[in-house]
Amino acid sequence: DAKTTQPPSMDCAEGRAANLPCNHSTISGNEYVYWYRQIHSQGPQYIIHGLKNNETNEMASLIITEDRKSSTLILPHATLRDTAVYYCIVKDHPMYSGGGADGLTFGKGTHLIIQP
């Protein structure tokens, strides 16, 4: 799996858009970009994933650069409840991985703090 690089921490004002960057310069063609978050000691929560097109769901938007070497997770109107550690994970789809060990590899993530 490709490695990812994220800033260790970020601040954002409540009500503003939070833009979390992730670098994954060694991503390969069949690897997806996944975002999860973990709110203090709770189980990680899936946010969104994408392959090469930009994606949007009820929680967030995912912008992937054309060369796929980086991406940005956007929380459009951050609230205090969005304070969490956000993990960017690059991984191929299980159908390509041959069914072997394909657990998610969580790095250190970005600690996003929403300020009131």
Add this chain to the structure above:
Amino acid sequence: EAQVTQNPRYLITVTGKKLTVTCSQNMNHEYMSWYRQDPGLGLRQIYYSMNVEVTDKGDVPEGYKVSRKEKRNFPLILESPSPNQTSLYFCASRGLFQAFFGQGTRLTVV
């Protein structure tokens, strides 16, 4: 509602006393796994299961056992717990793209 349920949420035990942490999912997922989370080390996979009766080691399997006798349940067994297994444990169940995690079990071994 899609759910992964772990029990217990908190457990304090003594060294050497066998314990089981249960995990159950209601999504009919084939793939389930266990993680532990420690300060500074992040989340690490202990064991995973691709389907009933199919289990394999993750990154940190020493001191743990699992079983998968039915699709919905994937218990984590510590036959002889030691203090270095004090940790926060998460069970996960994965669908096509999305993994669902339980709320965690905070285990302290004294």
